[in-house]
Amino acid sequence: MSGAGVTRRRLLVTGGAALAATNLVAADALVPLRFGLTPVFLDNDWQLLERLGAHILEATGHQVEYVQRRTYKEVVALLLLGEIDAAWLCGYPLLQHPDRLDAIAIPVWQGQPLYKAYLIAANDRHAEALTNLVGDVHAYSDPDSNSGHLVTVAQLLELGHRPESFFARSFFTFGHRNVVRAVARRLAQSGSVDGYVYDALALTEPDLVAQTRVVWRSEWHAFPPVVVATETRASPVVLALSQALFDISRSEAGRDVLRMLQLDGFVRPEPDSFDSIARLMRLVSERG
Amino acid sequence: MRFAITLPLSLRVPLLVAGLMILMGLVASQLVLSALNRAQVRQLTDLAEIEFRALSTSLGPYVQRDDIWEMFDILDRATLRDGSFRPTAAALIDARGRVIVSTQPQFHPIGSNGVPLIEQAIQLDDIRYEPASEQISVRNTVAWQGRPVGQLVIDFDVQEFAAERNRALWTLLLGNAAAIMVLSIAGYAVMRRVLAPVRHLTREMTQPAGTPQLIPDDMIPMQDAELAQLYQTYNGLIRAVQARTAAERRLAERERFVSLGRLAGGLAHEINNPLGGLLNTVDTIRTYADRPDVVRNSAELLERGLKHLRDVSRTTLDLHRSGDGSAESAARLSLQDFDDLNLLIRPEIERKAQSLDWHIENGMSCCDCLPAGPVRQIALNLLLNAAAITPPGEELGLRVCPDGEYLCLCVWDSGPGFTEAMRPRLMSDDLIEPGGGLGLRLVRDLVKSLGGTIELGLSPDGRNEVRVRVPRKEEQNA
Numbered sequence: 180m181s182g183a184g185v186t187r188r189r190l191l192v193t194g195g196a197a198l199a200a201t202n203l204v205a206a207d208a209l210v211p212l213r214f215g216l217t218p219v220f221l222d223n224d225w226q227l228l229e230r231l232g233a234h235i236l237e238a239t240g241h242q243v244e245y246v247q248r249r250t251y252k253e254v255v256a257l258l259l260l261g262e263i264d265a266a267w268l269c270g271y272p273l274l275q276h277p278d279r280l281d282a283i284a285i286p287v288w289q290g291q292p293l294y295k296a297y298l299i300a301a302n303d304r305h306a307e308a309l310t311n312l313v314g315d316v317h318a319y320s321d322p323d324s325n326s327g328h329l330v331t332v333a334q335l336l337e338l339g340h341r342p343e344s345f346f347a348r349s350f351f352t353f354g355h356r357n358v359v360r361a362v363a364r365r366l367a368q369s370g371s372v373d374g375y376v377y378d379a380l381a382l383t384e385p386d387l388v389a390q391t392r393v394v395w396r397s398e399w400h401a402f403p404p405v406v407v408a409t410e411t412r413a414s415p416v417v418l419a420l421s422q423a424l425f426d427i428s429r430s431e432a433g434r435d436v437l438r439m440l441q442l443d444g445f446v447r448p449e450p451d452s453f454d455s456i457a458r459l460m461r462l463v464s465e466r467g
Numbered sequence: 468m469r470f471a472i473t474l475p476l477s478l479r480v481p482l483l484v485a486g487l488m489i490l491m492g493l494v495a496s497q498l499v500l501s502a503l504n505r506a507q508v509r510q511l512t513d514l515a516e517i518e519f520r521a522l523s524t525s526l527g528p529y530v531q532r533d534d535i536w537e538m539f540d541i542l543d544r545a546t547l548r549d550g551s552f553r554p555t556a557a558a559l560i561d562a563r564g565r566v567i568v569s570t571q572p573q574f575h576p577i578g579s580n581g582v583p584l585i586e587q588a589i590q591l592d593d594i595r596y597e598p599a600s601e602q603i604s605v606r607n608t609v610a611w612q613g614r615p616v617g618q619l620v621i622d623f624d625v626q627e628f629a630a631e632r633n634r635a636l637w638t639l640l641l642g643n644a645a646a647i648m649v650l651s652i653a654g655y656a657v658m659r660r661v662l663a664p665v666r667h668l669t670r671e672m673t674q675p676a677g678t679p680q681l682i683p684d685d686m687i688p689m690q691d692a693e694l695a696q697l698y699q700t701y702n703g704l705i706r707a708v709q710a711r712t713a714a715e716r717r718l719a720e721r722e723r724f725v726s727l728g729r730l731a732g733g734l735a736h737e738i739n740n741p742l743g744g745l746l747n748t749v750d751t752i753r754t755y756a757d758r759p760d761v762v763r764n765s766a767e768l769l770e771r772g773l774k775h776l777r778d779v780s781r782t783t784l785d786l787h788r789s790g791d792g793s794a795e796s797a798a799r800l801s802l803q804d805f806d807d808l809n810l811l812i813r814p815e816i817e818r819k820a821q822s823l824d825w826h827i828e829n830g831m832s833c834c835d836c837l838p839a840g841p842v843r844q845i846a847l848n849l850l851l852n853a854a855a856i857t858p859p860g861e862e863l864g865l866r867v868c869p870d871g872e873y874l875c876l877c878v879w880d881s882g883p884g885f886t887e888a889m890r891p892r893l894m895s896d897d898l899i900e901p902g903g904g905l906g907l908r909l910v911r912d913l914v915k916s917l918g919g920t921i922e923l924g925l926s927p928d929g930r931n932e933v934r935v936r937v938p939r940k941e942e943q944n945a
Contacts, residue, residue: 316577318536348577350535357536365573366539 212241212416215254215266217321218354227439233432238423241416249353251323255280258408264416269403270456271325281412282404284424284445285452288375292446295374296326296397299362306369306394309334317346318358318367325456327355330397331371333459336466356380363390375402379441401452405445421447477662481654485647492643496636503635507628511603512594514552515623518545519591519607522619526559527611530567535577538568546570551627555602558584559609560618567617581620588620601626664694668701681705719909738776745772779810800837802827805867808843812850821857824864836939837874841913848906849878849933857882862930873919873936877926884931885923893921893933910935 212235216228232243246263248254251272257263259279273280285292300306300315309331320327328351332342350367352358355376361367374396381388405424407417424445427433437444474482522545529537542557558569560581569575575584588606589595597603606620667686671679687698748765755761805827816823846865853863863880891897892907914921919937926932 350533352536357540361536361539364539364543366535366568366577 209239209241210416211244212239212265212420213244213246213263215257215263215268216245216247217249217251217254217268218247218356224439227436230432230435230439234427234430234436235420235423237430237432238426239416239419241419251321255323258406261408261411264411265405265407265420267403268406269321269323269325269327270401270453271329271460272323273404273406274453274457274460275323279409280406281409282406282448282452283412283417283421284405285448286402286404286440287443287446288402288441290443291399292402292448292452293399294326294402295399296330297372297374297377297393298331298369298395299359299372299377299391300369300394301362301365302390302392304368304392304394309395310338310340312369312394313340313345314347315368316366317349318361318370319349319351320355320358320371320373321351321353324355324371324373325400325403325459326373326397327358327371329456329459329463330400333462334395334397336462359387359391363387369394373403382441398455400455401448404448404452477655477658480658481651484654485651488643488647488650492639492647496639496643499639500632500636503632507632508594511552511623511625511628512591515591515594515605515621518554518621518623519605519619522557522621523607523609526609526619527616530559530609530616531611535568539570539572542568542570553624554621555624556622558620560585560620562615562617581618584620585618601629664688664691664698668698672701679705679708715908719912722906722909738779742772742776745769748772798839800839800842804839804843805846805865808846808850808865811847812854815851815854816863819854819857820859821854822862824862824866826864826866828866828868837917837937841917842874842876842937845910845913845935846876846878848910849876849935852906853878853880853882853933856880856884866926869939870936872938872940874939876935876937877932878935879926879930879932881930890923894923 214235228245232245235241235243246254246257248257251268254263254266254268255272255276258266258268259276265283268280270282273282288294298309298312300312306312317331319331322328335342335345346369352361352370355373358367358370358372359377359380362370370391377388377393405420407420411417423433425447428437428444436442522541525541526538529541538559542554542559546554546556548554556569556571558571558575558581559567561567564580564582564585566575566577566579566581566584568577569581575581584604585606588604591605591607594603594605601624602622603625604620604622606618608615609617609619668682671682681702682698688694745768748769752762752765752769755765805825809823809825813823846867850863850865857863857880861881863878863882866875866877866879868875868877885893889907893911896911911921914935914937917937919935922934922936924932924934
């Protein structure tokens with residue numbers, strides 16, 4: 180039975196891919212996989228999303244429905260309500276709901292599932308440390324972003340500053356790319372940004388990034404993971420999605436996705452992957 | 468001004484037309500540009516209202532939530548749009564005059580003073596467009612749910628409007644210039660064509676040599692009644708002038724004969740005087756035929772008297788021939804001619820009991836290139852005129868002397884001089900009043916034909932004098 184089921188599934192997968200290619204949907208197709216996104220981390224690149232959907236369809240037989248919201252908080256709410264099956268989030272919102280959310284896969288960037296948070300400023304700015312940015316208009320990414328908010332606030336606390344008064348004015352752009360834009364356009368004098376996004380932008384939009392410079396880099400933190408609701412952790416859809424992500428380099432579409440995202444692949448998270456972020460959260464909650 | 472006045476009619480009219488067209492072109496261009504300006508202001512106002520309405524609707528909720536990035540992003544995207552009338556910069560200013568957000572944060576950072584931005588901007592419902600400006604700054608209130616939340620100031624790029632206006636201006640200028648040039652050239656050509664008969668007439672009337680001639684009938688533009696009348700009037704004028712010239716010529720000829728008649732009286736007297744003596748001599752010969760000495764003396768006396776009569780008759784004959792165009796009339800001037808003149812005028816002088824002073828300088832051989840006839844006629848007419856106006860018993864005289872390249876003939880008298888009526892006959896070409904003879908006008912015509920000049924003045928001893936100078940060169944006597 181099992182073998183016959185695998186064969187049948189493979190047939191369905193192959194057929195579904197073919198149907199997707201011709202925009203035809205079979206009457207008995209599997210229910211769609213609802214995947215939550217925010218522009219905080221992933222920009223609205225239709226080509227990337229189309230290739231990711233193609234890979235997941237090929238690997239799981241599920242069509243992918245992207246559900247996009249502006250903030251992490253909105254996506255987390257949808258995840259907790261069961262409105263979506265999975266979402267690409269940051270480690271910080273994941274740890275805000277440790278008993279409700281689980282990470283199923285972590286991207287691997289430059290050989291490890293880690294990244295750093297950057298503090299950036301205008302390229303003509305003479306600043307070598309966070310303390311040089313006092314009194315700035317500062318751009319954060321998202322209130323629930325690790326690199327785009329938590330790391331900077333925690334660092335200020337560690338240095339003995341009050342985050343709410345260290346900067347003259349701060350605002351959220353709800354996108355790491357927007358942080359870079361805000362600093363490049365001089366709307367903000369400094370910004371908190373995801374190091375991976377910043378370095379990826381340096382390759383895809385060098386003119387934009389060239390108008391800024393990195394003032395400070397954080398320690399390594401776990402890369403933003405793909406998260407599901409804990410109660411769906413063992414569901415076939417989630418299991419299939421996990422496997423599809425681990426096997427992403429095996430399909431043409433998956434390799435396209437990795438190339439466009441400048442990633443190496445996905446790995447299963449370790450129990451201590453998010454400890455560094457948890458430490459920052461404790462720091463903030465204790466002193467905030 | 469002088470230059471403009473002296474321009475020919477065929478240029479003046481096209482230039483006048485060109486000037487009027489330039490004036491009309493300027494007025495029309497100004498009207499077109501004014502209308503274009505008004506249309507552009509209306510278009511600018513409409514486009515600005517649409518832009519403000521769209522941005523205000525988009526910004527409202529973000530202003531209320533103080534979402535800096537979204538406000539910036541909305542304004543920034545508006546300024547990155549393409550189009551002929553697009554925002555180049557925008558700023559949102561709160562009720563306290565502080566910049567909420569600006570697309571030029573390097574100049575207007577968040578929280579900076581935004582009052583100058585508001586003050587420099589034009590209110591949306593009062594848009595004015597300065598043609599020279601490439602950008603205008605417009606302001607309007609942003610309201611959300613009926614509550615004003617800030618002032619939005621937008622700089623609009625109006626270069627395309629200025630360029631459109633410049634294109635219209637250049638099109639008008641070039642179009643007008645081309646039209647003026649074409650019409651001026653056409654006007655010039657038309658005027659040249661229209662005035663061609665007048666030019667022809669003018670050429671005929673202003674011929675440098677010769678006299679104006681009648682225009683043949685086949686050259687009269689009969690299709691143009693006005694020009695035909697002009698030509699016919701001209702021909703009538705020429706015929707009148709020719710008739711008058713012929714009449715003057717006949718009168719002059721008659722005057723010559725009148726002079727001759729007057730001379731004939733003197734001549735009869737001159738012949739009659741010796742005739743008595745000669746007849747007496749014949750009687751003497753007849754009475755003393757047997758006395759050879761008496762006969763011989765009488766014969767000598769008779770010979771002298773007859774020679775005198777021969778001289779008188781020959782001189783008269785020469786004078787008569789001088790104006791008839793015969794070969795003898797081309798004889799050259801010599802001292803003998805002045806002796807003949809003396810012989811001719813003397814009877815008239817004696818008749819009026821006047822005295823004649825006769826002074827011919829030596830060296831007259833150099834004047835043999837001058838024609839004898841005209842010079843003798845000039846001197847004779849002047850002497851007769853002097854004798855006529857000089858009272859009996861007074862003096863008159865002739866003085867002939869070479870003066871460089873000229874021969875100078877001076878006729879003086881002790882009379883009262885020329886009257887005002889006589890003077891123009893000798894000194895001008897004006898038409899002469901009827902009566903009074905043509906002797907002096909004949910002198911003038913002869914002197915002119917010899918290339919000489921006439922002056923009225925006083926002799927060295929203070930008497931009235933007429934001085935005639937004629938060139939002695941052969942070529943001037945041709």
